[in-house]
Amino acid sequence: MTEIVLFHSVLGLRPGVLETAEQWRAAGHAVHVPDLYGGAVFDGYDEAFEFLDKYGGQGELLRRTDAAVDGVRPGVVYAGYSNGVISVVHLVTSRPGALGALSFHGSVPVRAVGAELWPSSVPVQVHEAELDPFREDDANREFAETVSASGASYHYYGYPGVSAHLFADSSLTSEYDRQAAETMHGRALEFIAACEDRGR
Incomplete structure (x- = not known):
């Protein structure tokens, strides 16, 4: 069993994220799914980013991230959907284990959370639609270079022909791509299993 903390996207704790958590629990893992928005959930990105700005932006997001893992032991896998990746990078670079x-x-990039280095002991798996409208190649490249320079394992998976951003969120009918999502979750479960072996 691996303990996992899964962070939601800018759209809030949507049912699709909870479904991912349930899939991982069914595979025998313990999964924490913090709600950093206090129940607010959105269907559109504009209103979600407006909400994020109003409640304090990234600074408040990271404060709530730290509060969410207070009491969670070291030796966990951090996972995040889209904007939730900020929480992942913050915790990996600021919280040992x-x-x-x-x-x-x-x-x-790690500098987005005020960090400079990536821990050499923390492997990474990145998943992204090939035609993602929010894709930032420079950010991806910088993150990859930082992780690789540390000596940590880094794997990037692009999903050819997929144009939706949150393609793995089954509750977003306009974006969900079942085949890509199933492939992504299969790869993620293999990664989690490998992390479990390393943590023994």
């Missing part, structure tokens, strides 16, 4: 990092729907 992570077993791995799963970055769904993009990645961010």
